[in-house]
Amino acid sequence: MKFNTKTIHGGQHEIDPAYGSVMPPIYQTSTYSQTTPGGHKGHQYARSSNPTRSALEGSLAALEGGNNALAFGSGLAAIDTVLKLLKAGDEVVSTNDLYGGTYRLFTQIFEKFGVKFHFVGMQSAEKVASYINENTKLIWVETPTNPMLNIIDIKGIAKVAKANKVLLGVDNTFATPYLQQPLDLGADIVMHSATKYLGGHSDVIMGALIVKDQELADRLYFIRNSSGAVPGPQDCFLVLRGIKTLHLRVQRHCENGRAVAEFLRSHPKIDKVYWPGFEDHPNHDIARSQMKDFGGMMSFTTVEDSYEGAVKVVEKLKIFTLAESLGGVESLAGHPASMTHGSIPKEEREKNGIKESLIRLSVGIEDEEDLIADLKQALD
């Protein structure tokens, strides 16, 4: 089955046995009756499993080329579960430029439990390798990175991970499985904030992990069942519905992304535009080799290069909504330093290029002329 067909049919084996409904029903139940202890029809208690969730997980596994998928109550709950594979004394080599909430989870929750993190610019696999020692258990990659749109060579890092018997987890939120499939490039775990492109309509908070290895899936399942960060069936239904148009939406995000990035770059009030589709983006060749297209996420600074200047622009936008999050059908603008990355200390943020003047765009699927006109009037 090819990708576009998979978004609609992937992992969907069972038509509703009761009435033949084409979409899986929303099983809004916390528990399932048993005829005798253990005498159930495959589901006992909804923290452990739910048929609507299983339908979504089938779809997620198919899209990422995995054998198992697990859905969570949020993207951070999914990452939290990966980190719970570790124990005190273990070390993690993590991308330095990453979602502020992930950085906060690592530094303010897991460091307390004795896990050590190295935040590293992952532009070369050799550099990543130099941080590995006998305590290293996980390499955590976010690519494209949030919000600087750096691209990390998944295949290159996977070689380092394999050689050192270290797990490689990739946050594939910005790319989506339509653009990039990390398991095929050698990753062990793919993670999504399904809140974003997978859901696609800014109406759900959800996370996901997808893996190939059964033993790893069992360990993650055990942690999720023990810690309990599961999504509800209504949200699973919504994300499954969202996925059915993932390919169409992401194609349009990419087309509009290119048009907006090129417009911004040509505007006299713009200083830098960070978008991996530009041929002179420092990681453009890696992006071209591991991604199908370049996506609708980008960041930029204006020549004014000030907090006040950035605020003026985002306040003037009319079609782009000033809001946290990304990946929905509607275009959003954000100010990373004060919003999504506010939980990273200023010094750390600025080392990675997240200036007070930086604006991030999630380019939606509206008409590109309207998006460009909106940016133009705000900049003018």
Ligand code: P1T
């Ligand atoms: O919000 P949640 O579903 O828990 O996902 C967290 C998360 C994980 N990874 C990446 C790359 C993310 O971008 C996010 C969430 N990001 C935003 C809310 C944002 O506006 O960047």
